Amino acid sequence: MAPSAGGLPDEIRLALGETGAIGATVRQLATRVERGTRPVEEVLDALADRGEVLRIGRGLWVLRDYERLAGRDDFVDPAAYVERFERENGVALGHSSGPITFRSNEALPVHRWWPYVQGYSAEFVGGVLAAAGIGPGTTVLDPFAGSGTTLVEARRAGARALGTELLAPAVLAARVKTRLELDPVRLASEADRRVRAASRRDTGPLPFLRETRRQFSSSALRDLTRLRDALPAEGTAVADALRLAFGRILIPASRLHRSPCLGYDPRARADGPEPVERFRDAVATMVDDLRTVRRDPRPLGPPAVIRAQDARSAGWPERSVDLAVTSPPYVNGMDYVMNYKVDLAWLGYARSYADLRALRGAEVACDNLPRSETRAYLATDDPPDPWLAEILPRIRENVRRKGSYRRDDMHAVVHRYFADLAPVLREVRRALRPGGRFVVVVGDSLLAGAYVPGDLLLARLGAAAGFSIVSVEVARSRRSGQRRSFELRESVVTLERPRSSG
Ligand SMILES: C[S@@+](CC[C@H](N)C(=O)[O-])C[C@H]1O[C@@H](n2cnc3c(N)ncnc32)[C@H](O)[C@@H]1O
Numbered sequence: 001m002a003p004s005a006g007g008l009p010d011e012i013r014l015a016l017g018e019t020g021a022i023g024a025t026v027r028q029l030a031t032r033v034e035r036g037t038r039p040v041e042e043v044l045d046a047l048a049d050r051g052e053v054l055r056i057g058r059g060l061w062v063l064r065d066y067e068r069l070a071g072r073d074d075f076v077d078p079a080a081y082v083e084r085f086e087r088e089n090g091v092a093l094g095h096s097s098g099p100i101t102f103r104s105n106e107a108l109p110v111h112r113w114w115p116y117v118q119g120y121s122a123e124f125v126g127g128v129l130a131a132a133g134i135g136p137g138t139t140v141l142d143p144f145a146g147s148g149t150t151l152v153e154a155r156r157a158g159a160r161a162l163g164t165e166l167l168a169p170a171v172l173a174a175r176v177k178t179r180l181e182l183d184p185v186r187l188a189s190e191a192d193r194r195v196r197a198a199s200r201r202d203t204g205p206l207p208f209l210r211e212t213r214r215q216f217s218s219s220a221l222r223d224l225t226r227l228r229d230a231l232p233a234e235g236t237a238v239a240d241a242l243r244l245a246f247g248r249i250l251i252p253a254s255r256l257h258r259s260p261c262l263g264y265d266p267r268a269r270a271d272g273p274e275p276v277e278r279f280r281d282a283v284a285t286m287v288d289d290l291r292t293v294r295r296d297p298r299p300l301g302p303p304a305v306i307r308a309q310d311a312r313s314a315g316w317p318e319r320s321v322d323l324a325v326t327s328p329p330y331v332n333g334m335d336y337v338m339n340y341k342v343d344l345a346w347l348g349y350a351r352s353y354a355d356l357r358a359l360r361g362a363e364v365a366c367d368n369l370p371r372s373e374t375r376a377y378l379a380t381d382d383p384p385d386p387w388l389a390e391i392l393p394r395i396r397e398n399v400r401r402k403g404s405y406r407r408d409d410m411h412a413v414v415h416r417y418f419a420d421l422a423p424v425l426r427e428v429r430r431a432l433r434p435g436g437r438f439v440v441v442v443g444d445s446l447l448a449g450a451y452v453p454g455d456l457l458l459a460r461l462g463a464a465a466g467f468s469i470v471s472v473e474v475a476r477s478r479r480s481g482q483r484r485s486f487e488l489r490e491s492v493v494t495l496e497r498p499r500s501s502g
Contacts, residue, residue, distance in 0.1 A: 009043050012029055014406050015032040016063045029044075031265050032263045096474070099123055104123060109289035138158075138160070139159060141163065142154075143326050144327060164308075165306065167340055176237075176240050178304035180290065182237045183290075191279070194242060195276055207346050208345060214264070242283070249278040249282055310362060312420065323436060328364060331417050332366065332447050334366060364421065367407065374413055421461060439492060442454050442491060442493060443455065462493070463495075475489075475491060
């Protein structure tokens with residue numbers, strides 16, 4: 001992570017804020033902020049002296065406000081919102097089962113080509129498609145397509161797959177993963193040719209990221225720059241597949257890891273496989289999987305259409321989609337740009353910090369958003385949902401009272417987040433045929449000591465956009481069993497465009 005203006009204490013507050021009530025160990029924090037454990041310990045001790053952080057057993061540290069929440073008069077807890085949702089929206093919170101996180105994809109052909117921690121499971125998507133009767137002649141949309149889990153499954157079920165996504169490495173992954181007719185023999189021979197060409201090249205220029213030399217050994221930098229410069233330009237199926245294989249090896253070949261945020265492990269030694277070997281392995285996996293997919297007797301759907309475009313203004317034809325399935329960014333969740341800056345830079349999608357900033361400003365709001373991007377959302381009197389008219393001032397007040405929260409416009413970040421989602425809901429509703437469903441996996445959050453029921457709010461925004469709310473089902477608890485900690489959930493929200501809708 002690029003150091004913020006407030007230096008290490010601010011970075012640690014940010015990292016702890018992201019872990020919420022779950023907390024983090026010194027080692028986790030150190031990798032997260034790309035520093036050694038000693039300076040992190042020193043900062044934690046200083047913050048503890050000032051009463052800003054607490055140790056809560058088993059070596060975990062949390063921001064103090066997470067600890068005090070439950071006892072505060074103004075804290076509205078999750079159960080109160082669930083009850084209110086049932087009363088106001090007529091839907092009781094249910095439960096769904098089955099794996100939902102991306103982890104189970106890591107062993108699956110094609111899905112494993114680009115591990116995207118922020119994705120969801122192919123099994124979950126498969127179940128949703130089957131329940132909706134998706135097959136040849138139908139169309140499936142994913143407005144936040146990510147690495148293409150929905151789109152791969154939709155194509156394999158014989159459907160037309162449509163998606164939008166702003167993060168270029170994810171767009172690349174989704175495009176490559178849906179081009180399942182790619183000839184494995186051509187891919188393998190082109191990979192060999194490029195590896196041979198790379199061995200004859202000189203070391204190439206480093207990407208613009210300041211930390212590059214710290215993140216990679218010098219031999220990895222030499223091999224990666226040569227390989228990168230030997231790759232074909234983006235655009236054909238083979239070229240894109242090779243570029244994805246290259247993108248896939250960057251983090252494993254570095255001293256970084258994703259857990260799920262990008263972290264730096266200063267102790268990691270460069271004694272793993274050489275980048276070229278990793279690249280060959282990545283291509284070999286693709287070749288194997290393409291052969292496996294060819295044995296699937298089901299006819300594939302038409303070629304997928306994946307637009308590198310903002311989901312808010314996709315402009316899909318009206319009433320053309322049978323089912324939409326997605327998982328949007330979560331409130332205050334992932335800063336995708338920060339987490340994929342290495343991929344963005346090495347693959348040439350971002351050429352400067354200004355490019356990264358611009359992309360962050362275009363994505364659904366996360367809490368690393370530049371202040372200039374939240375200015376229009378500072379007022380709390382006209383939010384997209386009446387519940388937010390209570391929640392936003394509460395966040396603002398908590399931040400003011402605390403005095404040291406890492407950004408004093410946190411309420412505006414949350415405001416913008418929901419203001420960003422509302423047009424996506426309208427856009428998807430427009431694109432769906434009457435009776436078509438929009439299935440959304442989304443979580444709730446705890447921010448600056450205020451509870452934000454992201455799933456229920458999304459369902460309510462859906463209702464405001466003209467959907468009927470079919471169900472909200474808890475799919476998993478995002479943290480379990482830790483004493484005095486706060487239980488967050490991840491839910492499946494199902495909305496339907498009413499059959500009688502105009
Ligand atoms: C939770 S991830 C989706 C993961 C996907 N379900 C998968 O399995 O790979 C959310 C995605 O939304 C993308 N995103 C954020 N804002 C966007 C916007 N305004 N338009 C399109 N995509 C956006 C992010 O880049 C991120 O990849």
